[in-house]
Amino acid sequence: SAVISQKPSRDICQRGTSLTIQCQVDSQVTMMFWYRQQPGQSLTLIATANQGSEATYESGFVIDKFPISRPNLTFSTLTVSNMSPEDSSIYLCSVVAGFNEQFFGPGTRLTVL
Amino acid sequence: RKEVEQDPGPFNVPEGATVAFNCTYSNSASQSFFWYRQDCRKEPKLLMSVYSSGNEDGRFTAQLNRASQYISLLIRDSKLSDSATYLCVVGIGGKLVFGAGTILRVKS
Numbered sequence: 001s002a003v004i005s006q007k008p009s010r011d012i013c014q015r016g017t018s019l020t021i022q023c024q025v026d027s028q029v030t031m032m033f034w035y036r037q038q039p040g041q042s043l044t045l046i047a048t049a050n051q052g053s054e055a056t057y058e059s060g061f062v063i064d065k066f067p068i069s070r071p072n073l074t075f076s077t078l079t080v081s082n083m084s085p086e087d088s089s090i091y092l093c094s095v096v097a098g099f100n101e102q103f104f105g106p107g108t109r110l111t112v113l
Numbered sequence: 114r115k116e117v118e119q120d121p122g123p124f125n126v127p128e129g130a131t132v133a134f135n136c137t138y139s140n141s142a143s144q145s146f147f148w149y150r151q152d153c154r155k156e157p158k159l160l161m162s163v164y165s166s167g168n169e170d171g172r173f174t175a176q177l178n179r180a181s182q183y184i185s186l187l188i189r190d191s192k193l194s195d196s197a198t199y200l201c202v203v204g205i206g207g208k209l210v211f212g213a214g215t216i217l218r219v220k221s
Contacts, residue, residue: 031207042117042200042213043157092156102209104156 002027002097004105012111013083020079021108023093028073031096034066037107038089046091049076083112114139116210119201123216130191134215136184136201145204146177148186150197151214157200160186191219 003026013019023032032049047068048056055068070076080087093105119136126132138146146163161168163175163184174187184201196219201212 040213042211044211045208048208101159104158106156 001101002029002095002103004093004095004103006091006093006105006108008108009106010109010111012113014113015084017083018079018081019083019110020077021091021093023076023078023105025074025095025097027097029095029097030073032070032076033094033102034068034076034078035092035094035104036089037092043092046078049078080110083110085112088112115212116140116205117201117203117212119199119212119215121213121215123218125218125220126191128191128193128219128221130219131187131189132191132217133188134186134199134201134217136186136212138182138184138201138203138210140203140205140210141182143182143203143205146175146184147202147204147209148173148175148184149200149202149211151200152197157211160199188217191217193219193221195219 005024007022034046035043036046037043045058046061049068049070051070065081067079088111090107090109092107096102117138148160149157150160151157161170161175163177165177167176172189176185198214198216200214203210
């Protein structure tokens with residue numbers, strides 16, 4: 001299994017500012033992902049964080065809005081840039097470990113005023 | 114049409130009841146299938162994988178019907194601790210696509 005921590009666990013931010021979320025895994029993993037879960041909705045994949053290269057973004061998500069870093073196999077950051085109230089959501093880091101099982105971090109609950 | 118569709122519920126059942134959740138998926142190229150459980154304000158956790166032959170884990174039975182593109186989860190002898198949101202998840206091209214979840218509330 002994989003133990004994942006995220007910081008911050010929650011934040012309240014002003015419109016127009018940016019927030020960087022950190023994800024730390026207790027073991028080296030190849031596959032690391034960032035998801036968003038808006039209230040009452042399913043998880044939506046934002047991007048795959050690739051170690052040593054640019055992240056791969058899903059349709060509807062762009063690097064300028066959600067820049068991602070993956071400096072090594074245990075750490076990644078997601079930045080939510082120029083925030084608006086529509087960005088209020090839970091942001092979850094996820095990794096594939098073990099027997100191809102996908103594990104999730106505890107999430108970062110973001111509220112944008 | 115959503116890629117993965119579930120009845121949102123809530124399903125309100127008494128302790129000891131048997132409850133079944135269904136899920137349909139739209140992409141016939143889907144390769145892997147899972148049920149995840151998500152407790153309130155917590156991250157999703159894998160409950161079980163779903164195989165074509167069907168599989169059982171204690172009180173939980175999952176089945177897959179590829180022809181109908183349909184997945185089910187059966188919970189027998191429901192416990193209060195089973196109360197959660199159950200997410201139907203489909204793997205396509207190395208990525209997971211999540212349903213919106215079905216809420217289960219087990220009451221004494």
